[in-house]
Amino acid sequence: MMRSRPMAIVTAPAEISFEEVPLPPLAPTDVMIRVKVATICGSDLHLFKGKHPAAQPPVPVGHELAGEVVAVGDEVTRLALHDRVAVEPVVVCGVCAFCQRGDYHLCRNISFQYRQGQGALTPYYIADQRWLHRLPDSISYIEGALLEPLAVCVHAVRRAESALGDRAVIFGDGAIGLLTLQVARLAGMTTVYLVGKKEARLDMARSLGAAAVVDGLKEDPVAFIQAETGGMGVERAFEAVGRRQTLVQALRALKKGGTAVLVGLFEQPEVALPVNLFVQKEITLTGSQGYAWDFQRAIEIVEAGQMKLSAIVSHQFPLREVQQAFELLLEPNSPAVKVAILVDEEDAENGKRKRRDL
Ligand SMILES: [Zn+2]
């Protein structure tokens, strides 16, 4: 039996190294998976830069992963060897009032596996059976890893409490913006605009169904939305950047009575807002924290063929090149959108589109 596995750790800002991390014996309801694919998240980039508000180096990195079950504890009933699974990487207490009522994303002691010493960029990963979701045959490992960011978007769209025919604007052309665009349309937001800054990503947003895209560097998104809507604004806005400017623009783009959902993670924790807008326009700003019971919906949507999920993956790297993958993502004019790390390179199913450029 293996005693340890190499794991990617951010040891200092902009530095990842592989360290041997012990592989604990399986608890009765634990499952060990052979990680096949892990995808890199915006929050991983915050960790890499040493600017994550809740975790500082040294810290393991990666929390979006899928793999194959290779060992199960004595009391595991929900999964069997060789099942293909995606991981819901939260750690919750199970006993606080929020957990008791099922709102585990609001757990008073919420944490994530990577903050507890287990990142996704490692060949072997252990999780309790209740946080594993079996993948239908039609869902690839890459798509399995992407269920985590998709669950974030499903949750954000649910938080928006939109109605059929609502118009929406999404600020952010990263993976969360591009996936929220698709989920918003599925949820009945018929006209969805997307504001970004990178040509290649804006093109992708167009192909994923955006009614129009706005290059926020060249054009004022608020003026654009006002012009498109006859000066009314849109019913719903999503902020998936994490900056003051885009949050203010989201509020200004709203129609009276509209709702903005904050999904982006702010490196700067306190920002000034035009507070009178809330009164004058009776608008609502709400936050969206992770996911709860959203993986199930995400799987359902993907299995039904309703998402272009892996379309957002622009590059693939083998595990040993993870440092290069992060550096590519942080290049000033990076061509990368979403990067997949092929943790198990031998798996032919995922080896097809290596390092494909956009
Ligand atoms: Zn993520």
Ligand SMILES: [Zn+2]
């Ligand atoms: Zn709890």
